Amino acid sequence: MQKIKKVCVYCASSEKIDTKYFEATKVVAKALVKNNTTVVYGGGARGLMGQLADTILEEKGRVIGIMPHFMKEVEFHHKDVNEFIFTADMHERKKQFMVGVDALITLPGGCGTFEELMEAITLKRLGIFTKPIVILNLDGYYDPLLNMLNKAIEEGFMGERHREIWTEFTDPAKVLEAIQSSAPWSNDAIKFAQA
Template sequence: MQKIKKVCIYCASSDKIDPLYKEATRVLAKALVKNNTTIVYGGGARGLMGELADTVIQEHGRIIGIMPHFMKEVEFHHKDVNEFIFTADMHERKKQFMVGVDALITLPGGCGTLEELMEAITLKRLGIFTKPIVILNINNYYDDLLKMLDHSIEEGFMNERHRGIWTVFEDPNKVLEAIQSSEPWSKDAIKFAQA
């Protein structure tokens, strides 16, 4: 089994969510810390971002926050995360999320999380990013998005092979298994990027 040393986690900053999402985030964080995996995330102190950071810190794991300067200025950043990369803008932040990671993990989230996930899927489709993209479908949160992706394939906007871009899992304890079971991906994917 390949060692998973560093992952990026996309997740929400909203506090107005069902506690089951927070619980799943804690379970995920503990599983990764137990594996000695460094976690990169958006640097926030609220919502699932805050839950993730708090749990990693409590479990004595390593977490790196990445955030544009303007967000720090309005005090969105987690004060107890001591490893931070501050970027010029959101575009640079997204690029930094992917540097040196072994996988991307997506927790439930709003438009920012969805935008990050869709950009990662697009980059993998083009062979620019080749690491596993795993979607934690807690409480069937991503069912509609997954149906839309299936519909895109069925309607010919994506290739059947593009189903291998992402892996879906439901149990946060199984995150390492989900990463390991992801289909290998090549930079040559650009050859079938068009449907």
């Protein structure tokens, strides 16, 4: 079994969401700390981002926040994380999320989380990013997005092999198993990037 040393977690900054999402985030965070995995995330102090960082810190794990300077100016950033990286803009932030990670984990989120996930899927399709991308589909939250991706494959906009770009899981306690069960991916994927 491959050691999962560092992951990036995409998740929400909203505080107006159901408590089940906060509870699931705690479970994911604890599983990662128990595995001695460093977590990179968007750096926020609120919503699922804040829950993720707080739980990791409470459990004595390591968490790295990455955020553009302009967000720091409005006090969005978590001040207690182990390390903080401030970037020039959102594009640089997304690039930094992927540096040296063994996997990307997507928890429920809004348009920012969707955008980060879709860019990662696109980069993996092109073979630029090759690590596992796992999506926590808690209570069917991501059903519409996964249905759209599957429709794109069925309609020929993506190829059948592209279903292996991501792995869906529904139990937050099984985040590490989801990563380990992901299909291997090659940087030669550009050869079959077209449907």
